[in-house]
Amino acid sequence: MNVTYAVRVPSIRTFTALVAGGYRIVERGGVKVGVVGQAFPYTPIANPRWMFPNWSFGIRENDVAKNVAAVREEGAELVVLLSHNGFDVDRKLAGRVPGIDVTVEDLHNACAMTYPAAYRSPMTGAFLKEILEDVADNLFNADPYYQQGGDMVRVGGMGYRINPTAAIGSRISEMTVLKTGEAIDPKREYVVAGWASVNEATEGPPIWDVVEGYLARNPVVRLEENRSVKVTS
Numbered sequence: 001m002n003v004t005y006a007v008r009v010p011s012i013r014t015f016t017a018l019v020a021g022g023y024r025i026v027e028r029g030g031v032k033v034g035v036v037g038q039a040f041p042y043t044p045i046a047n048p049r050w051m052f053p054n055w056s057f058g059i060r061e062n063d064v065a066k067n068v069a070a071v072r073e074e075g076a077e078l079v080v081l082l083s084h085n086g087f088d089v090d091r092k093l094a095g096r097v098p099g100i101d102v103t104v105e106d107l108h109n110a111c112a113m114t115y116p117a118a119y120r121s122p123m124t125g126a127f128l129k130e131i132l133e134d135v136a137d138n139l140f141n142a143d144p145y146y147q148q149g150g151d152m153v154r155v156g157g158m159g160y161r162i163n164p165t166a167a168i169g170s171r172i173s174e175m176t177v178l179k180t181g182e183a184i185d186p187k188r189e190y191v192v193a194g195w196a197s198v199n200e201a202t203e204g205p206p207i208w209d210v211v212e213g214y215l216a217r218n219p220v221v222r223l224e225e226n227r228s229v230k231v232t233s
Contacts, residue, residue, distance in 0.1 A: 072099055078101050080101065080104060084105070116196065117196075119193070124189055128175065157178055161229075
Protein backbone atom coordinates (compact mmCIF):
# COMPACT_ATOMS: atom_id res chain seq x y z
CA MET A 1 0.00 0.00 0.00
CA ASN A 2 1.57 3.26 -1.13
CA VAL A 3 0.23 5.93 1.21
CA THR A 4 1.15 9.52 1.84
CA TYR A 5 0.02 10.10 5.39
CA ALA A 6 -0.17 12.72 8.10
CA VAL A 7 1.66 11.80 11.27
CA ARG A 8 0.49 12.73 14.71
CA VAL A 9 3.56 14.73 15.56
CA PRO A 10 4.23 16.16 19.00
CA SER A 11 2.41 18.98 20.70
CA ILE A 12 3.81 22.41 21.43
CA ARG A 13 4.68 22.33 25.13
CA THR A 14 3.33 25.77 25.97
CA PHE A 15 -0.24 25.24 24.83
CA THR A 16 -0.41 21.57 23.73
CA ALA A 17 -1.52 22.22 20.15
CA LEU A 18 -0.80 19.57 17.55
CA VAL A 19 1.94 20.50 15.11
CA ALA A 20 0.11 18.64 12.32
CA GLY A 21 -2.99 16.54 11.80
CA GLY A 22 -3.01 13.06 13.25
CA TYR A 23 -4.86 11.03 10.64
CA ARG A 24 -5.93 10.73 7.03
CA ILE A 25 -8.53 8.75 5.09
CA VAL A 26 -7.35 7.03 1.91
CA GLU A 27 -9.08 4.58 -0.40
CA ARG A 28 -7.32 1.48 -1.68
CA GLY A 29 -9.01 -1.29 -3.64
CA GLY A 30 -12.41 0.12 -2.88
CA VAL A 31 -11.75 0.08 0.89
CA LYS A 32 -11.67 3.23 3.00
CA VAL A 33 -8.57 3.08 5.17
CA GLY A 34 -8.10 5.32 8.18
CA VAL A 35 -4.38 5.95 8.69
CA VAL A 36 -3.50 7.20 12.18
CA GLY A 37 0.06 8.36 12.79
CA GLN A 38 2.11 8.69 15.95
CA ALA A 39 5.54 10.21 16.41
CA PHE A 40 8.09 8.39 18.55
CA PRO A 41 6.97 8.99 22.17
CA TYR A 42 10.49 8.92 23.60
CA THR A 43 12.14 11.33 21.20
CA PRO A 44 13.44 13.60 24.03
CA ILE A 45 15.15 10.58 25.62
CA ALA A 46 16.65 9.04 22.49
CA ASN A 47 17.63 12.43 21.02
CA PRO A 48 18.92 15.78 22.33
CA ARG A 49 16.10 17.41 24.31
CA TRP A 50 17.73 20.84 23.92
CA MET A 51 17.20 20.77 20.14
CA PHE A 52 13.39 20.94 20.47
CA PRO A 53 12.69 22.57 23.86
CA ASN A 54 9.12 23.58 23.03
CA TRP A 55 7.86 20.22 21.80
CA SER A 56 6.44 17.47 23.97
CA PHE A 57 6.01 13.80 23.11
CA GLY A 58 4.17 10.85 24.57
CA ILE A 59 2.12 7.73 23.89
CA ARG A 60 -1.12 9.61 24.71
CA GLU A 61 -3.64 6.83 24.45
CA ASN A 62 -6.56 9.27 24.73
CA ASP A 63 -5.41 11.27 21.70
CA VAL A 64 -4.85 8.10 19.68
CA ALA A 65 -8.34 6.90 20.67
CA LYS A 66 -9.86 10.21 19.52
CA ASN A 67 -8.16 9.90 16.14
CA VAL A 68 -9.28 6.29 15.75
CA ALA A 69 -12.85 7.31 16.60
CA ALA A 70 -12.64 10.21 14.14
CA VAL A 71 -11.61 8.04 11.18
CA ARG A 72 -14.32 5.53 12.05
CA GLU A 73 -16.90 8.32 12.09
CA GLU A 74 -15.65 9.44 8.67
CA GLY A 75 -16.31 5.99 7.26
CA ALA A 76 -13.02 4.13 7.63
CA GLU A 77 -13.52 0.39 7.23
CA LEU A 78 -9.96 -0.42 8.24
CA VAL A 79 -7.81 1.50 10.74
CA VAL A 80 -4.02 1.34 10.48
CA LEU A 81 -1.68 2.81 13.10
CA LEU A 82 1.65 3.97 11.68
CA SER A 83 4.31 4.59 14.30
CA HIS A 84 7.95 4.38 15.30
CA ASN A 85 7.00 2.70 18.58
CA GLY A 86 8.16 -0.85 18.00
CA PHE A 87 6.05 -4.00 18.08
CA ASP A 88 5.77 -4.45 21.85
CA VAL A 89 4.54 -0.90 22.44
CA ASP A 90 2.08 -1.00 19.54
CA ARG A 91 0.72 -4.36 20.62
CA LYS A 92 -0.02 -2.97 24.09
CA LEU A 93 -1.42 0.26 22.63
CA ALA A 94 -3.72 -1.60 20.23
CA GLY A 95 -4.91 -3.74 23.13
CA ARG A 96 -5.87 -0.67 25.14
CA VAL A 97 -7.28 1.54 22.36
CA PRO A 98 -10.31 -0.01 20.66
CA GLY A 99 -10.72 0.13 16.90
CA ILE A 100 -7.13 -0.35 15.67
CA ASP A 101 -7.04 -3.17 13.11
CA VAL A 102 -3.41 -3.12 11.97
CA THR A 103 -0.20 -1.67 13.36
CA VAL A 104 2.84 -0.85 11.22
CA GLU A 105 5.74 0.01 13.48
CA ASP A 106 9.34 1.15 13.29
CA LEU A 107 8.57 3.61 10.50
CA HIS A 108 11.06 6.43 10.16
CA ASN A 109 12.77 8.70 7.72
CA ALA A 110 16.40 9.69 7.78
CA CYS A 111 18.00 13.11 7.69
CA ALA A 112 21.50 14.45 8.19
CA MET A 113 22.97 13.82 11.64
CA THR A 114 22.75 17.10 13.56
CA TYR A 115 24.81 16.10 16.60
CA PRO A 116 27.82 14.24 15.12
CA ALA A 117 30.57 15.35 17.50
CA ALA A 118 33.01 12.62 18.54
CA TYR A 119 34.39 12.93 22.05
CA ARG A 120 36.60 11.34 24.70
CA SER A 121 35.38 11.32 28.27
CA PRO A 122 36.54 9.77 31.56
CA MET A 123 34.05 7.34 33.12
CA THR A 124 34.35 5.07 36.13
CA GLY A 125 33.69 1.37 35.81
CA ALA A 126 30.62 1.82 38.00
CA PHE A 127 29.25 4.48 35.64
CA LEU A 128 29.88 2.26 32.61
CA LYS A 129 27.79 -0.47 34.23
CA GLU A 130 25.09 2.06 35.10
CA ILE A 131 24.90 3.14 31.45
CA LEU A 132 24.67 -0.44 30.18
CA GLU A 133 22.00 -1.29 32.76
CA ASP A 134 19.96 1.79 31.85
CA VAL A 135 20.09 1.09 28.12
CA ALA A 136 19.25 -2.57 28.69
CA ASP A 137 16.18 -1.59 30.71
CA ASN A 138 15.02 0.59 27.81
CA LEU A 139 14.99 -2.58 25.72
CA PHE A 140 13.96 -5.37 28.07
CA ASN A 141 11.63 -3.82 30.66
CA ALA A 142 8.66 -6.12 31.20
CA ASP A 143 6.24 -3.23 30.56
CA PRO A 144 6.40 -2.23 26.87
CA TYR A 145 5.58 1.39 27.75
CA TYR A 146 8.94 1.56 29.54
CA GLN A 147 10.81 0.17 26.55
CA GLN A 148 12.03 3.51 25.32
CA GLY A 149 13.56 2.47 22.06
CA GLY A 150 16.96 2.27 20.48
CA ASP A 151 19.26 -0.73 20.59
CA MET A 152 21.84 -2.05 23.01
CA VAL A 153 24.79 0.29 23.23
CA ARG A 154 27.72 -1.02 21.23
CA VAL A 155 31.11 -1.11 22.91
CA GLY A 156 34.64 -1.67 21.68
CA GLY A 157 37.52 -2.86 23.81
CA MET A 158 35.21 -4.22 26.51
CA GLY A 159 33.25 -7.44 26.89
CA TYR A 160 30.35 -8.27 29.19
CA ARG A 161 27.58 -10.75 29.88
CA ILE A 162 23.91 -9.73 29.71
CA ASN A 163 20.79 -11.46 30.98
CA PRO A 164 17.79 -9.70 29.38
CA THR A 165 15.34 -11.49 31.70
CA ALA A 166 16.93 -10.19 34.91
CA ALA A 167 15.84 -7.09 36.81
CA ILE A 168 17.45 -3.71 36.22
CA GLY A 169 20.77 -3.51 38.01
CA SER A 170 21.35 -7.24 37.61
CA ARG A 171 21.42 -7.68 33.83
CA ILE A 172 25.07 -6.79 33.23
CA SER A 173 27.99 -8.79 34.63
CA GLU A 174 31.53 -9.97 33.86
CA MET A 175 32.64 -6.65 32.38
CA THR A 176 36.21 -7.08 31.17
CA VAL A 177 38.91 -5.18 29.29
CA LEU A 178 39.40 -7.29 26.16
CA LYS A 179 43.03 -6.32 25.60
CA THR A 180 44.19 -7.56 29.01
CA GLY A 181 41.34 -9.76 30.20
CA GLU A 182 41.19 -7.90 33.51
CA ALA A 183 37.85 -7.15 35.14
CA ILE A 184 36.46 -3.63 34.90
CA ASP A 185 37.16 -1.93 38.24
CA PRO A 186 34.07 0.00 39.47
CA LYS A 187 36.30 2.65 41.10
CA ARG A 188 38.78 3.10 38.28
CA GLU A 189 38.43 5.78 35.59
CA TYR A 190 38.55 4.72 31.95
CA VAL A 191 38.77 6.94 28.87
CA VAL A 192 35.72 6.33 26.70
CA ALA A 193 35.36 7.47 23.09
CA GLY A 194 31.92 8.00 21.62
CA TRP A 195 29.78 10.19 19.41
CA ALA A 196 26.20 11.48 19.03
CA SER A 197 25.97 12.62 22.63
CA VAL A 198 22.58 14.03 23.62
CA ASN A 199 24.33 16.56 25.87
CA GLU A 200 24.50 20.17 24.71
CA ALA A 201 27.83 21.78 23.73
CA THR A 202 29.66 18.49 23.16
CA GLU A 203 32.90 19.35 21.38
CA GLY A 204 34.86 17.23 18.94
CA PRO A 205 35.25 16.42 15.24
CA PRO A 206 32.20 15.09 13.38
CA ILE A 207 32.16 11.31 13.33
CA TRP A 208 32.31 11.12 9.52
CA ASP A 209 35.65 12.94 9.57
CA VAL A 210 36.94 10.44 12.12
CA VAL A 211 35.78 7.51 9.97
CA GLU A 212 37.19 9.09 6.81
CA GLY A 213 40.56 9.56 8.47
CA TYR A 214 40.61 5.96 9.65
CA LEU A 215 39.75 4.62 6.19
CA ALA A 216 42.44 6.79 4.62
CA ARG A 217 45.00 5.16 6.93
CA ASN A 218 43.44 1.70 6.65
CA PRO A 219 42.02 1.27 3.14
CA VAL A 220 41.32 -2.44 3.72
CA VAL A 221 38.95 -3.24 6.58
CA ARG A 222 38.57 -6.81 7.80
CA LEU A 223 35.74 -7.62 10.17
CA GLU A 224 36.65 -10.42 12.52
CA GLU A 225 34.20 -12.55 14.45
CA ASN A 226 33.28 -10.84 17.70
CA ARG A 227 31.95 -12.78 20.69
CA SER A 228 32.78 -10.22 23.38
CA VAL A 229 29.11 -9.92 24.42
CA LYS A 230 27.56 -13.07 25.86
CA VAL A 231 23.77 -13.37 26.21
CA THR A 232 22.35 -15.59 28.94
CA SER A 233 18.93 -16.17 30.48
